[in-house]
Amino acid sequence: MFLVGRGERIVPVGPPEPQHCPRCGEVTDFQPRLRYQYGSFDMLFGFTYGKRYELACPQCGHGWRLDTRTMERSLGRVPIPFRLRFGLLVLAGLMALLAAAWAFRHNG
Numbered sequence: 001m002f003l004v005g006r007g008e009r010i011v012p013v014g015p016p017e018p019q020h021c022p023r024c025g026e027v028t029d030f031q032p033r034l035r036y037q038y039g040s041f042d043m044l045f046g047f048t049y050g051k052r053y054e055l056a057c058p059q060c061g062h063g064w065r066l067d068t069r070t071m072e073r074s075l076g077r078v079p080i081p082f083r084l085r086f087g088l089l090v091l092a093g094l095m096a097l098l099a100a101a102w103a104f105r106h107n108g
């Protein structure tokens with residue numbers, strides 16, 4: 001069975017920072033977070049797109065983007081599951097192996 005899914009995830013990536021929210025007009029605990037969209041095939045191989053780090057107000061969602069490179073350097077890792085980050089590479093590798101096996105069989 002071949003399942004295709006997609007969705008959006010929001011992952012908190014650090015302790016909240018008190019910031020003044022211009023929309024709420026008060027200081028709230030802004031949450032640094034990573035937002036990304038993903039697609040997956042067969043619940044196994046996947047890919048991500050629209051990845052961005054942001055700092056957002058917990059009450060109204062107002063916020064701003066954070067620099068991806070700076071965030072990933074300070075986090076030391078990217079909080080996206082391996083199968084979603086590199087799933088297409090794994091899938092491409094498997095297909096290359098299958099193609100090689102097929103060519104080997106039919107050539108000799």
Ligand SMILES: [Zn+2]
Nearest residue numbers: 021024057060
């Ligand atoms: Zn707000």
